[in-house]
Amino acid sequence: MISRGDREYLFIDGGCLRASVRKICQDLFGDASAYQPHVPALATGGYAKIFYYDAVPGKDHEENQAAYEARVQPDYDRFAKIQALDRVHVALGQIVGADKRQKGVDVRLAVDMMTHAFRGNISKATLFAGDSDFVPLVKSLVSEGLHVTLWHPPQANADLKGAADSTRLFDFKTNHSCLTADGQQSAFQIGSSGSGGHPGNDGLINFVTVGGHEYAGRWQDGTLRIWRCGDPGTGWSYVDFFAPDASLVRALTAFDLIYPWGIAAVGGGWIVAN
16 A cells, blocks of 8 residues: 555646647647547556646637537547546636637646645655746745656756656657547557567568668558567567557557667568558
8 A cells, every 4th residue: 555655646737738649649640630648548657646637618709508518528528538537537627818728727736736745645746747837836846845757748848847856758659658549548559579480480471671680560450560680690579569540651650669670761561461
């Protein structure tokens, strides 16, 4: 059982998380809306509780109530699924104004973090955020003795990163399992791996050489298996990569970001697709 003094809570700025995933998708796949955040994957890591803060769009001028409710219902459905997760709690504000600013989200997050810290519920906290608005909060918590880890996108504010005790980068290579296409499962997951044997035993006869290594591959039912022959005398090994909602091109691109072997650059013509 985790003692109160060892408890760590995760606090997520949902707007920052969604923007981070959109940027990853745009930069890597050319489609900002290709995937959405997969909150269950973020909730792993030993956190006693997870607090998720987000906002629903406000009602547009002259928009009737029925049209507004129909427009925001998918957002409420998404938040309800997050709320249903064990140990996860959702707090909502609104998106207002021409600049689409979140109202009531940052303040609620700050109040909750301060409250849990001052009540002694936690000795550590992880904050997923990137905005400079959180700098005073992080500085205050650190000065009170709380160990604050900032989990942040690459473009996070430098002062915010400097205020935290430690930082953790949110990027595709490390956090690919935090993306989802269907809201039910991770869009990308590393599967099993092994060594010995030969891709020929797997029915593969096409090979490509990249960087002095030989490769063979199979794409079947959303699983990419890549065989790799290492240095002379080391034999063959394989890695399974699950990408159930992706095309072969996208799966190969994603695989190459995690295992930077350069195989995506030669295309997928050598991969057997079943």
